[in-house]
Amino acid sequence: MTGNTIRAAVVDRAGDPFVIRxxxxxNPRDDEIVVRIVGVGLCHTDIVAQSGGFGYTGAGVFGHEGSGIVEKTGSAVTKFRPGDRVAISFRSCGECVQCKDGYPSYCHTMPQLNYAGTRIDGSTSIFNGDEPVTSNFFGQSSFANFAITYERNLVLVPENFPLEMAGPLGCGIQTGAGAIMRSMACEEDSILLITGGGSVGLSAVMGAAIQHCATIIVVEPLSSRRELAHNFGATHSIDPTAEEDLAAAIRKIAPSGVNYALDTTGRPETIEAIFGALAPRGLVGLVGIAAPGTLIPIDINTIMTPGSRIMGIIEGDSDPETFIPELIAHYQAGRLPFDRMIKTYPLSQINEAVSDQHQGICVKAVLLP
Known part of the structure; x- marks a missing residue:
């Protein structure tokens, strides 16, 4: 096996803690790019992968919110060069109908390019000795000090933007903000409900403030996150643990119902409450990951009679090449202060970061290799 030694956080078997190794x-192929990672966000999707949720059983390196500096490019790479500051997002083919229509998060080969744990030909970019390691996660596997990625993953980051924070723009931030600004395109003066005040939910709050939604209701059990939601623009918040009837609590704030709702929890009982609080023709966006086989417990007539709508959302319907620069501009103008929910950890403390994020000690962990 030829290549370069890297330091990475690896999961030896599904459910194991991360180990630094x-x-x-x-070596990069003609269409590949080596990036020196300076920061990588910790996303719930990484924890799902760690637990074996994508079917991975052997050793694996995950991480899909990387940012860093281009170290080396393959001969076929034309858009980037060594020294470029970049954020790394998800991978897409660029050739299918969805990609050409500006919706690369629904790329026809999204599963193969992002979730397979290998290159498209079945090989891996990371090895432990001669043993292949599950990698190429979202076209990057950036829980390491170096990662192999691709042109369509990368977005240039301006010099006056803190590079170590750019990675979360490639997934969590663009998912939450994009769900409001792009997927559902919430109108000015509309009434919006957001269930879950993690990094995706709070990004949605900031997106709603940018869209000038009139009422922004956040449902979140942790008081610190409810407070942060208000700082980001929420007009109301609800502690679900203090309410016997969540739908009724929402309707106390919005008697006619909410126009839009974004669920980041994936919890069927929460989604059921959302439908009890929708206005006629209300739209529900779903971004929360649920266990395979989880069903929405909604009577068909409950949806049909008021014309309720449901939409699945991946990556906020974002085209990273255009949307991440837009998000950076909002940050620089003070409209997207997502840095206020970030806490940094050395990559060597990844297990502590996972625990802190799970317990609500931090909202969004960014790991520094």
């Missing part, structure tokens, strides 16, 4: 990163 020296591994080998393959």
């Amino acid at each position: 020296d591994l080998t990163l393959d």
